[in-house]
Amino acid sequence: MSLRAFGRWLESTSxxxxxxxxxxxxxxxxVVHILALAVLFALALNLALRIAGRGLTQESSASxxxxxxxxxxxxxxxxxxxxxxxxxxxxxxxxxxRIFYTKMCLVLVAxxxxxWLSHLARRREGRAPRLHAALATVYMLLWxxxxxxGRFIAYSV
Amino acid sequence: MILEILQWLQGSALAxxxxxxxxxxVESLHxxxxxxxxxxxxxxxxxxxGLTSRSLAFTYLSERLLPWTWWAFACSVVxxxxxxxxNATGYYDNGPFRWKMILMGLAGINMLYFQRVTxxxxxxxxxxxxxxxxxxxxxxSIVLWSGVIGLGRWIGFxx
Numbered sequence: 001m002s003l004r005a006f007g008r009w010l011e012s013t014s015x016x017x018x019x020x021x022x023x024x025x026x027x028x029x030x031v032v033h034i035l036a037l038a039v040l041f042a043l044a045l046n047l048a049l050r051i052a053g054r055g056l057t058q059e060s061s062a063s064x065x066x067x068x069x070x071x072x073x074x075x076x077x078x079x080x081x082x083x084x085x086x087x088x089x090x091x092x093x094x095x096x097x098r099i100f101y102t103k104m105c106l107v108l109v110a111x112x113x114x115x116w117l118s119h120l121a122r123r124r125e126g127r128a129p130r131l132h133a134a135l136a137t138v139y140m141l142l143w144x145x146x147x148x149x150g151r152f153i154a155y156s157v
Numbered sequence: 158m159i160l161e162i163l164q165w166l167q168g169s170a171l172a173x174x175x176x177x178x179x180x181x182x183v184e185s186l187h188x189x190x191x192x193x194x195x196x197x198x199x200x201x202x203x204x205x206x207g208l209t210s211r212s213l214a215f216t217y218l219s220e221r222l223l224p225w226t227w228w229a230f231a232c233s234v235v236x237x238x239x240x241x242x243x244n245a246t247g248y249y250d251n252g253p254f255r256w257k258m259i260l261m262g263l264a265g266i267n268m269l270y271f272q273r274v275t276x277x278x279x280x281x282x283x284x285x286x287x288x289x290x291x292x293x294x295x296x297x298s299i300v301l302w303s304g305v306i307g308l309g310r311w312i313g314f315x316x
Contacts (some may be wrong), residue, residue: 034192034306034310035195037192038191041192042192042195043200045193045196046222055221148185151184151185152181
């Protein structure tokens with residue numbers, strides 16, 4: 001099945017039609033998508049700051065990672081679900097769009113970084129090495145890239 | 158009178174430049190800064206409701222996170238203003254835009270009331286369970302800021 005045929009099939013499914021024909025459904029799904037993104041971004045920022053030896057330093061990096069990383073995964077699950085619904089509703093916006101694939105690559109790397117930083121946070125004791133601060137910066141740049149790519153999808157359809 | 162000012166704003170060189178060239182970049186920056194504003198506020202609010210970060214004092218958490226909120230808010234006001242002037246007359250007439258501004262005003266009033274009244278007795282509950290007024294301020298803030306974000310997205314579907 002070609003990508004074009006897959007897109008046409010996806011668009012013809014009953015789920016896609018329900019979302020397309022329900023007034024405000026796409027906007028409401030996007031609202032949930034953005035709210036989850038906002039919470040994820042703030043949690044990731046706190047994790048990154050703590051990894052870099054800043055932010056909520058009264059709490060150990062291990063304890064902060066134990067509290068915040070599950071929240072990041074929950075937000076990511078909501079983002080994937082709402083993102084999938086948006087693709088089902090309007091496959092043409094995503095599956096033929098290079099920026100969409102760039103966004104997905106950035107998400108994958110950001111997920112790998114979340115695992116990595118979480119692992120570092122749980123094992124580390126004492127002061128943050130410089131390398132950790134650099135990793136934390138790259139981590140936040142990845143999420144910024146995800147947001148920017150997400151916004152640019154709309155301008156490249 | 159207002160419409161004339163908006164039309165003048167919309168016709169300015171800055172507005173035309175944003176509208177024709179910079180809109181996607183300014184919009185991306187607006188989303189990033191609003192994500193920091195709402196996300197950090199939600200973390201503080203859920204502590205205010207006694208749901209999260211209970212091992213940290215409320216004053217400590219808010220002192221560490223709210224500077225990020227304020228800086229991001231200042232940036233989102235700048236980016237939001239740039240987006241607004243790019244289509245000032247259109248946004249002025251836009252229902253979700255007006256409601257977004259109203260909810261932001263209410264969120265500001267909620268925050269002021271909390272700071273001036275509820276926060277005065279913070280020493281009694283700083284490290285423990287927040288009282289009902291603090292919990293009410295927290296949930297009100299979450300509802301209002303969720304509304305601000307939601308209506309912000311709806312602007313794009315109605316303008």
